[in-house]
């Protein structure tokens with residue numbers, strides 16, 4: 317069966333925030349499979365679209381998908397280094413930056429990448445399999461019980477973090493946890509069944525936490541937002557879609573701090589969320605929140 321392509325989230329809303337930059341320079345800092353980028357190329361007609369991703373494998377999917385357009389450059393790299401990545405191409409300022417955080421269906425649906433508790437795969441979870449070394453296997457099998465509990469609590473907001481960490485450490489004494497199935501089984505055994513969440517899988521939060529740790533996602537997000545204001549042209553915008561409260565909190569506070577420093581204005585006093593219709597068609601959109609900051613003149 318052919319794999320379904322990732323559905324871009326809050327697409328109409330993103331396009332309307334980027335609409336003032338017809339013919340400008342736009343960065344899609346998380347191009348993924350290029351869903352948002354394709355619509356940007358069709359509807360914003362930028363002079364140049366810079367398509368960035370930390371995952372070289374997904375970047376080649378985007379390259380193929382957007383191959384009809386010659387106004388796109390593809391950059392393999394981390395959005396936390398955006399100014400440096402752009403400088404290498406001789407670009408100092410851009411009109412708009414889109415960041416659609418997290419992972420793509422492309423990652424979730426490939427068991428080999430180890431992101432999904434629904435299918436058996438190796439405990440990997442790296443977005444960048446070329447440049448980064450820490451894997452979920454190391455986090456799960458080598459971190460101390462205390463550190464594991466902290467990671468699961470902090471990045472997963474998991475109330476059962478201590479028990480899950482304890483069970484992981486007990487299980488790995490017998491033999492290392494090698495697969496996503498091994499990890500999901502241990503999480504299930506740590507949380508009494510009557511406390512399993514109703515709307516999400518019992519292992520969702522633990523998997524999210526370990527993925528965030530493996531990819532150091534919050535550090536990169538903070539650094540990226542801090543840097544992005546420096547490359548925005550006057551009246552330029554940064555549009556961010558986040559998928560969980562830890563990310564959204566960082567985006568909200570950073571934008572507020574920019575405003576307090578007189579760097580520009582937050583255009584979304586409240587985050588924009590998907591309509592019921594969008595959630596029905598694409599349940600993955602459920603937790604999305606979009607925030608936009610516009611640089612002053």
Ligand SMILES: C[S@@+](CC[C@H](N)C(=O)[O-])C[C@H]1O[C@@H](n2cnc3c(N)ncnc32)[C@H](O)[C@@H]1O
Nearest residue numbers: 324346348349350351352369370371394395416
């Ligand atoms: C939700 S997907 C983007 C989907 C895309 N907007 C689309 O419509 O197809 C997020 C993408 O961001 C990439 N990514 C995550 N963290 C990154 C980082 N620090 N720097 C660059 N890309 C990153 C992931 O590899 C993934 O491809």
